[in-house]
Amino acid sequence: MSTPPDPIDLFGTEYTRDPYPLYAELRERGPVHRVRFPSGVRAWLVTGYEAAHQALTDTRLGKDHARGNAAWRARASIMPEPQHSQLQVHLLxxxxxxxxxxxxxxxxxxxxxxxxxxxxxxxxxxDALLDGLPDAGEADLVEVFAGRFPFRVLAHVIGLPGEFEERFDRDWGKVVQPVGPSDPGRPAYEARLRGLQRYIADLVVHKRGERGEDLLSRLVAARDDGRIGQEELDSMIFQLLVAGQEPVTNQISTALVTLLRHPDHLAALAGRPELLPRAVEELLRYDSAFELTTWRFFAEDADLHGTRIPAGDSVIVSLCAANRDARQFPDADTLHFDRTPNPHLAFGHGTHFCPGAALARIELQIALGTLLRRLPGLRPAVPDDELRWIPAVLARGVDRLPVTYGAPATCPVADGPDAAC
Structure with missing residues (x-):
């Protein structure tokens, strides 16, 4: 058997800030590549639209972690026991x-x-989230809006009681960011896990005592009548609370960064809100918050686009690399709001297509439309290279997005005292 190629690192400041040059290089080399993540786990990365589309519907590839081999399990089970067994048996x-x-x-x-x-x-x-802002000034759009709006929407959709909405700590969402066993941040990571577990346990007790017609009540009822187990209930609530809102937060921030980098597109969208549905699709394609899929595994050694993949090795599909493939999307590295058709893979494809895709699209349309309407003259408040991209392995987004809005400052120049500086 031939020796696998040296893995390509999928981490580091430059990669996190802009992975697209690397993805372009990998697409040119071929569809499947050996890669390494920050935890040290090695995987096979699928790039290119056609290869990704096929992998997402390949029935040989399964998502159950029990399929992972010892080499994968040694490093990839970043979430420790007992939490891994109790919170990782959800839909993904x-x-x-x-x-x-x-x-x-x-x-x-x-x-x-x-x-x-x-x-x-x-x-x-x-609108309520922006009502307290002054007519002009500076704001961190993640803090005041993107980090709050998706969770308020989610709480309403799933039936999260008001007291639990107030009690939820957004810091718990960081449990999906990689923290290896020797990382100095490990104690804080495990504390987040325990806090989230206590929250979920209390929520289940509350819903069991106050049943309604909402989704959370129906999930608790499914546990009580034996249709799902306790670990499945806890895992599904975990998935709803974390995967149901953090990716939308990240996608709002990523879309805003793209618009701030393309001021002509931002101005066009602000002036023509009817462009929003198609613009959102293009923003999803251009830079997706779901950068990579979660793990997939072959039950036995298998060929994947000409590469032999050992059983139990992890296979990851790069949705972002697929969405910039010029063989599928002409002029793929350019933002085109009039792109049609636009069959991007930002929400995945096949059996595991995101069940909340319709909700996410509405949230993005409302978020961008509201921010552009309520905060005219939106522009960056810090240089682009000062934006800090989150270190999550599978996701893209910034943890802060400082902007200035309102009428630009004026200064005395030759053309008159009211000319813009």
Missing amino acids: HQDPPRHTALRRLITDAFAPQRVEGLRPRFQAMA
Whole structure:
């Protein structure tokens, strides 16, 4: 058997800030590459649109962590026991038929017709978050808006009680960011896990005592009548709370960074809000918050686009690399709001296509439309190279986005005292 190639590092400041040059290089080399993540785990990365599309529907590739081999398990199970067993058996890590049964429990809550009917309520939430801001000034859009709006929407959609909405600590969302066993941040990471577990346990007790028609109540009822186990219940609530809102926060921030880097597009969108639906699709394609998929595994040694993959090795699909493939998207590195068709893979594809895609699209349309309407003259408040991209392995976004808005400052120049500086 030939020796696997040396892995390519998928981490570091430059990669985190802009992974697209590396993805372009990898696409030119071929569809499958050996890579290494910050934890030290090695995986096979799929790049290119056609290869990604096929991998996402390849029935040989399963998501169940039990498929992972010893080499993967030694480094990739970053979440320690007992939390790994208790919080990692949600939809993202299940295969049919179990995946089908669990997904059926949540689809009604995120059905396109239902969430579209909630658009006015979501709009009111977005406006309320900006009501306290002055007419002009500076703000961190993650702190004042992107870090709050998706969770308020999610709380309403799943039936999270008000006291639990107030109690939720957004810092718990960092449990999906890699912290290896020897990392100095490990104690804080494990404290987040324990805090989130206590929160979930208290939430289940509350919902068991005050049943309603909401999604959380239905999940607790499914546990009580034996349709799902306790670990599945806790894991699905974990997935809803973390995966249901943090990626939308990241996508809002990523889309805003793109618009701030393209002021002509920002101005066009501010002046023509009817462009929002198509613009959101292009922003999702251009830079997606879901950069990479979660792990997949072959049950036995298999060929993947000409590369032999050992059983139990992890396979990751690069959604961002696929969405910049010029063979599928002409002029792929350029932002085009009029791009059509636009079959991007930002929400995945196949069995594991994001069940909350319709909700996320509405949130992005409302978020961008509201910010551009309420904060005219939006522009960066810090240089681009000062933006700090989150260190999450599978996701893209910035943890702060300082902006200035309102009329630009004026200064006396030859053309008159009211000319812009």
